Amino acid sequence: MTSPLTKLDVARRQLATAIRLFFDCTDPISVYSLAANAWEVIDVLCTRAGVASASTQTRGHLTVGKDLKRDYINSPFRNFFKHADRDPDGLLEGFESSAVDALLFLAVEDYIQIRGRSPVEFQIFQLWFLACHPEKIASDRADGVLNAADRVFPSIATLPRERQIDLGHRALEHARIDAGVLNDPRTEPAY
Structure with missing residues (x-):
């Protein structure tokens, strides 16, 4: 019998899988879907716990009338990926694999804020994203x-x-076997 899972356990596993798929250059639609699912759970848990998350900060910078979940996470991509009731013959245009980067980053940042530690996948993605986007620091x-x-x-x-993602992949593979990283108290297992 498997151990009971908390909402945070499930979100951590979905997010770790999304990051692995991301660095493996696997289907970006699956990466986006997993990341969005994880982000939504983590966001709710941060809000309920009163955690000053990256998502909370992001909401403070949105245009008046815009909602982070509705207008940036769900629309248009996530809704298209998971619903066919309103537009069963719809076509999605404009989806680029890079659309998932900021979503993964928000989910990772929020997870680290609520948990205080994280799997190596989150640590590598966080550093990779900031290295690729130093203006975000x-x-x-x-x-x-x-x-x-x-x-x-x-x-x-x-x-x-392509080279950026390859370097992220290599760093993740190295970190997953690095005893110093794995034994650090800020590191927890992904699964």
Whole structure:
């Protein structure tokens, strides 16, 4: 018999799987769907716990009348992927694999905020995303994060996307067997 699972357990497993699929260059629709499912659960848990999450901060920067879940997470991609009742013959245009990057990042950041630790998949994705998008780093954290990012992913922001993802894949594979990372108290198992 399997152990009981909490909502956070399920979200962690979905998000870790999404990140592995992402770095394996597997179907971005599946990655997006898993990431959106995980994000939604983590977001609700952060809100209920009063955690100042990245999603909460993001909501503060949205255009008046826009909703993070409705207008950015669900629409148009997630709704198209999971519903056929309103448009059974619909066609989706404009979906790029890069659409999942920010969603994965939000879910990872929120998970780390509520849990205080995370699987190696989350740690590598977080560092990869910030290395690829240094403009997203808060100025009070920039020096430390950029130094860490440059050690693992030197000059990654200037590389083509395929090479960026390949470097992320390699870093994840290395981290998954690195005893120092695995034994760090900030690391927890994904599954």
